[in-house]
Amino acid sequence: MNDNEMLKYIAKQKKRDRIATVVLYIIASFFLVLLGAIIVYVIGKGISSFIPKYAGFGKDGLGVELFNTVYMVLLAQLISVPLGAGAGIYMAEYARPGKVTDTIRTCIETLSSLPSIVLGLFGFLVFVVLCGATWNMFAGVLTLTIICIPLLTRVTEDAIRDIPDSYREGSYGLGATKWQTVTKILLPTAKGRIVTGIILAAGRCFSEAAALIYTSGLTSDVSFSDWNPFSQTSPLNIFRTADTLAVRIWYLKTAAILPDKYELADMAAALLIILVCAFNLTARFLKNRTSGIQSR
Amino acid sequence: MVKNSRKLQDRLGRTAVTLVGLFIVLITIAITLFLMWKGSATFADHKDSILSFLFSSVWDPSMQHGAPNGPNGAAIFILGSMVISGLALLIATPFAVACAIFVVEISPRLGEKFLRPAIELFAGIPSVVYGWVGISVLCPFIAEVFQMPFGGESVLAGALVLAVMIFPTISTVAADALKNVPAEYSEAAYGLGATRWHMIKSVRLPASMSGILTGVILGLSRAFGEALAVSMVIGGRFAFPKSLLSQTSTLTTQIASGMGSAADGTQWTDSLWSMALLLLLISFAFILLIQIVGRKKKV
Numbered sequence: 001m002n003d004n005e006m007l008k009y010i011a012k013q014k015k016r017d018r019i020a021t022v023v024l025y026i027i028a029s030f031f032l033v034l035l036g037a038i039i040v041y042v043i044g045k046g047i048s049s050f051i052p053k054y055a056g057f058g059k060d061g062l063g064v065e066l067f068n069t070v071y072m073v074l075l076a077q078l079i080s081v082p083l084g085a086g087a088g089i090y091m092a093e094y095a096r097p098g099k100v101t102d103t104i105r106t107c108i109e110t111l112s113s114l115p116s117i118v119l120g121l122f123g124f125l126v127f128v129v130l131c132g133a134t135w136n137m138f139a140g141v142l143t144l145t146i147i148c149i150p151l152l153t154r155v156t157e158d159a160i161r162d163i164p165d166s167y168r169e170g171s172y173g174l175g176a177t178k179w180q181t182v183t184k185i186l187l188p189t190a191k192g193r194i195v196t197g198i199i200l201a202a203g204r205c206f207s208e209a210a211a212l213i214y215t216s217g218l219t220s221d222v223s224f225s226d227w228n229p230f231s232q233t234s235p236l237n238i239f240r241t242a243d244t245l246a247v248r249i250w251y252l253k254t255a256a257i258l259p260d261k262y263e264l265a266d267m268a269a270a271l272l273i274i275l276v277c278a279f280n281l282t283a284r285f286l287k288n289r290t291s292g293i294q295s296r
Numbered sequence: 297m298v299k300n301s302r303k304l305q306d307r308l309g310r311t312a313v314t315l316v317g318l319f320i321v322l323i324t325i326a327i328t329l330f331l332m333w334k335g336s337a338t339f340a341d342h343k344d345s346i347l348s349f350l351f352s353s354v355w356d357p358s359m360q361h362g363a364p365n366g367p368n369g370a371a372i373f374i375l376g377s378m379v380i381s382g383l384a385l386l387i388a389t390p391f392a393v394a395c396a397i398f399v400v401e402i403s404p405r406l407g408e409k410f411l412r413p414a415i416e417l418f419a420g421i422p423s424v425v426y427g428w429v430g431i432s433v434l435c436p437f438i439a440e441v442f443q444m445p446f447g448g449e450s451v452l453a454g455a456l457v458l459a460v461m462i463f464p465t466i467s468t469v470a471a472d473a474l475k476n477v478p479a480e481y482s483e484a485a486y487g488l489g490a491t492r493w494h495m496i497k498s499v500r501l502p503a504s505m506s507g508i509l510t511g512v513i514l515g516l517s518r519a520f521g522e523a524l525a526v527s528m529v530i531g532g533r534f535a536f537p538k539s540l541l542s543q544t545s546t547l548t549t550q551i552a553s554g555m556g557s558a559a560d561g562t563q564w565t566d567s568l569w570s571m572a573l574l575l576l577l578i579s580f581a582f583i584l585l586i587q588i589v590g591r592k593k594k595v
């Protein structure tokens with residue numbers, strides 16, 4: 001290569017570098033715009049189709065679905081947090097390298113990558129058909145639990161594993177047992193990250209529909225004047241059928257013959273997006289705050 | 297006394313978390329066994345052949361107990377799943393890797409502040425909402441552009457919706473992989489006079505290839521398992537996709553829409569269970585693939 005060719009080559013590479021940079025900026029901004037467009041469109045359409053009766057608790061309102069969603073996610077977290085966090089503690093502190101630990105890790109990976117419709121069918125089979133029941137909220141809650149456990153296990157394990165060994169040594173030095181170290185030192189230190197994980201898992205539950213259409217059902221029949229948890233139509237009864245906001249959108253698209261189903265689905269989608277954004281922002285806020293504390 | 301209760305607590309705590317850890321194994325085994333049991337009924341009880349289930353395209357299983365068997369070929373659904381996930385992957389991968397490069401290499405400041413949170417939010421948007429936006433915006437748009445009289449439900453719509461859904465998965469994993477390439481690599485390339493793009497293309501990308509591949513497989517496995525969003529925009533016809541604009545069905549969409557229509561134990565329902573088992577086996581294959589790719593990285 002003589003000097004002239006070399007200069008040409010350098011010029012070519014520089015030009016390519018500039019083009020690539022511009023293209024990457026364009027792609028990055030495209031996705032930002034796309035996200036903004038989706039969120040603004042969904043929320044805007046929800047607001048523009050809003051009339052007061054959609055916020056009600058009747059047949060053509062979304063109050064029941066909103067209540068069901070929050071109630072089911074809460075119950076699912078109540079069951080899956082102790083299980084997921086417990087398994088995370090085991091993996092971080094107790095598990096010794098070997099076959100058993102490898103098996104558990106593979107199972108966590110497997111569970112978290114199974115299609116939610118497959119988990120939904122498993123829930124349908126075990127919690128509905130084999131229990132001799134019909135679609136009910138509790139079957140849905142248990143299916144959501146299976147979805148949450150691997151997420152929570154992973155978050156807890158990572159959070160505890162990242163705590164410096166000096167914390168443990170200090171605790172053992174004072175004569176604490178392993179369990180005391182876990183509950184009094186490690187868990188409180190890892191609390192921020194675990195809470196962030198719980199919020200993200202809850203967000204995942206809000207969004208879930210495929211796992212619920214055959215477990216907790218597509219409709220609800222409740223009356224909000226009846227708060228006895230053992231009555232069939234009570235909102236608190238966990239053995240009634242219950243549809244969530246996400247399931248409602250699916251049902252309105254495929255089956256419902258309500259006259260204003262499109263407006264209702266718009267509203268439900270807007271509500272879901274708002275919930276998801278709120279949960280994401282909260283998780284992000286907590287993450288920033290706790291990472292600030294740990295680096296201090 | 298105090299010492300004893302502390303020791304007891306210690307032992308109880310250890311036992312409890314060990315049991316919970318093993319419980320995860322139990323759930324996984326239970327899911328596998330139950331799906332194998334239900335999924336094999338098509339071949340054990342109804343005596344259908346596995347080959348015709350996998351390769352025949354005529355889908356008309358009987359929906360009543362005791363009725364004679366109908367053909368239950370699932371080839372349309374299997375091919376539908378493969379085509380639509382493959383297309384989604386083709387569309388999503390370049391963009392996802394581009395976003396990962398932007399966040400890690402081009403502008404970490406803007407990337408960490410705006411693009412990464414946006415990607416996380418993309419991952420958090422519920423699949424039914426993607427489906428809903430697909431029906432109310434994308435399908436009418438496709439129908440208008442391509443002059444389709446009966447609406448834009450099509451393979452193309454399904455692949456586009458899926459591409460948006462799997463792009464965050466690929467992008468996040470690819471970004472982590474890029475980040476893990478040692479800084480010395482890029483310094484060496486810069487020292488030889490390479491431009492930034494030349495360095496990224498010939499050093500960072502090849503060095504993080506196995507990580508990016510893991511992201512791509514994860515994305516593919518997510519695309520394969522996605523049910524409702526695809527089902528809302530794909531049309532649901534029982535026919536092989538002839539072009540990007542034709543309607544078809546996939547394994548997941550057929551399970552989601554067909555499971556409730558016949559009683560438990562009929563050939564119809566059992567065939568759907570076999571399809572669910574097939575999905576399970578496919579996800580196992582993906583996990584295995586990821587482990588193989590991951591192991592290569594360590595060597």
